[in-house]
């Protein structure tokens with residue numbers, strides 16, 4: 001039986017392990033602690049991160065890196081982005097030059113501002129087969145086999161096609177895309193806007209507010225992404241607009257839920273301490289503050305979010321400041337000569 005590995009037994013790792021198991025692969029799911037593995041083995045349910053979903057018998061559990069990745073054709077990383085480099089270093093001795101490594105994590109490395117695929121490439125080499133998988137994909141829904149679409153991006157088309165074949169199923173439709181930068185930037189930055197959407201709902205603002213936030217949020221995501229080298233079209237696709245809609249409108253979203261509690265007046269520290277789930281958007285907001293300076297890009301929504309999260313700015317004041325900031329054109333990037341003649 002062909003072996004596939006998932007690193008990270010949170011909601012997303014568990015849901016993707018199930019997808020591959022249902023396709024008939026031998027799947028090994030790596031979890032951090034032995035007691036988690038023992039519990040998964042006994043109950044065949046990830047009660048902490050994906051309750052109610054039965055894990056098929058062809059999913060094996062281990063907390064040992066060698067056992068997890070040895071002889072595997074593909075290793076998918078579904079850990080929080082802050083531990084990506086550390087874990088890649090640990091699995092490196094056990095993978096071959098042909099083992100395809102896929103990042104499903106949505107964030108940046110805090111200290112270097114690198115995307116996850118860049119972190120992996122730094123550790124395994126630029127020529128290693130690396131891909132990213134991202135899209136509007138709540139683990140809770142993939143776990144229930146609800147029809148879902150996603151995107152796999154890689155510098156090498158053959159790598160993207162390999163991953164597409166591995167994951168494609170009647171319940172999970174996989175598209176490929178050469179724009180690895182756009183797919184990663186879209187997946188990471190929508191979490192910032194999802195925090196904002198949660199705040200908006202927590203403040204009991206309306207559909208108009210949320211639509212404005214999503215649309216203007218997408219503009220700033222694309223603005224930074226293009227400056228970083230992405231293709232603008234990617235942001236209109238599943239890994240851009242698609243994921244933005246899913247995350248900003250769903251109560252499954254960890255980022256939306258965190259924002260929602262902030263909108264209701266809770267403190268960030270208290271929210272994060274009260275949950276074992278990863279809220280990637282918080283660190284991404286910090287990273288994007290740096291990235292927007294580095295690329296000299298205006299990102300007013302992300303900037304206000306940063307102030308609310310890290311400088312105790314009142315969320316309602318942040319909204320007023322966004323509403324009243326300098327008057328501007330909707331399409332700032334529209335060909336200037338057209339505008340000048342207007």
Ligand SMILES: NC(=O)C1=CN([C@@H]2O[C@H](COP(=O)(O)OP(=O)(O)OC[C@H]3O[C@@H](n4cnc5c(N)ncnc54)[C@H](O)[C@@H]3O)[C@@H](O)[C@H]2O)C=CC1
Pocket residue numbers: 008009010011012013032049078079080081083104105106107137138139140254276277278279280
């Ligand atoms: N949950 C979802 O629907 C989706 C999540 N993702 C991404 O997948 C990644 C993992 O997120 P989830 O599965 O949602 O996590 P989760 O919130 O369900 O669980 C947190 C996971 O992080 C692990 N963890 C925490 N600290 C760790 C450490 N120091 N070392 C290793 N593992 C540690 C926990 O053991 C647990 O497996 C994130 O980057 C997230 O953005 C991407 C698409 C969908």
Ligand SMILES: O=C(CO)COP(=O)(O)O
Pocket residue numbers: 106135136137138139191194243246247252253254255256278279280
């Ligand atoms: O990325 C996701 C859906 O595509 C999951 O979003 P959250 O991290 O906010 O739960």
